[in-house]
Amino acid sequence: MTDWAQVREAGYAVPEGRSTGELVAELMGMLRSPDPVVRDRQAYAVLATWIGRGVLTAEELQALGDEMIPRFGDPEIQARTFAPLILDCIVSAGVYEPHWVPPFERWYVAEEDLRGYDEKLGWLHAIAHGADLLGTLGQHAAVEPIQMLRLGIGRLLTPTSYVLRDMEDDRLGYALAATLTRDDLTESDAVEWLDPVIRALSNPPAEGITPEVTNTIRTLRVVYVLADHSLRVGDEKKLTPIPHREQVKTRLADVFRIVTPYYL
Numbered sequence: 001m002t003d004w005a006q007v008r009e010a011g012y013a014v015p016e017g018r019s020t021g022e023l024v025a026e027l028m029g030m031l032r033s034p035d036p037v038v039r040d041r042q043a044y045a046v047l048a049t050w051i052g053r054g055v056l057t058a059e060e061l062q063a064l065g066d067e068m069i070p071r072f073g074d075p076e077i078q079a080r081t082f083a084p085l086i087l088d089c090i091v092s093a094g095v096y097e098p099h100w101v102p103p104f105e106r107w108y109v110a111e112e113d114l115r116g117y118d119e120k121l122g123w124l125h126a127i128a129h130g131a132d133l134l135g136t137l138g139q140h141a142a143v144e145p146i147q148m149l150r151l152g153i154g155r156l157l158t159p160t161s162y163v164l165r166d167m168e169d170d171r172l173g174y175a176l177a178a179t180l181t182r183d184d185l186t187e188s189d190a191v192e193w194l195d196p197v198i199r200a201l202s203n204p205p206a207e208g209i210t211p212e213v214t215n216t217i218r219t220l221r222v223v224y225v226l227a228d229h230s231l232r233v234g235d236e237k238k239l240t241p242i243p244h245r246e247q248v249k250t251r252l253a254d255v256f257r258i259v260t261p262y263y264l
Contacts, residue, residue, distance in 0.1 A: 004042040012049040032079035036122025051089040061095040072107035084133040116166025127168035131175040138179030145182040149193035156216040173222025180242045190244040191251040201258040
């Protein structure tokens, strides 16, 4: 068994005399561990670093991505929520496969365990980790941006008893805003993804403001702020504006006015 703590201390250098295939297989097993130190600080930290540094070949990255897909159906929550993080690293490194997207979309909308942090399992972050991948896919030329915008709204409007609390709304709001920076997004697509929200809020449930409504409004407020002030996308140091910012802000204001007419 590899001493992964020592690997971290050595600056994530690949252990001598070991193949990356053998090491990645070991890390894959650790990535679904309920121990947050093993899973997050060791397995994820090493894999993310190696992927970012180009240690793994394109073929190895593709195989690793393929191995992530079944984890969206894993019975263990930590296995499910760390799959999109690894896929995010892989796609960001330049390797993308279209068949990775539908399983991710199905999981993201359907996931019921939305806890950010658990005292025993550590960080789970289904919404935030999924948002990171959503934002990366939303900026990928092979993915239609409207597809990711609709996915984000579908996730927000899915009924839940959980009110987001660990900055998940910020992460998803950023992902949606980053997707809106695509210059091939039409003006109508830049605002029509919000139509389901307007319909949902115009026909409120009898119980009043539900958790999913709270989550949706808080997330869209983040999108409004970023549309108003622009945002940093990827490794860019300069701010990137949203092309249809005024139209997006106007439609977002229409959304907010339904729930909070007293400040608009």
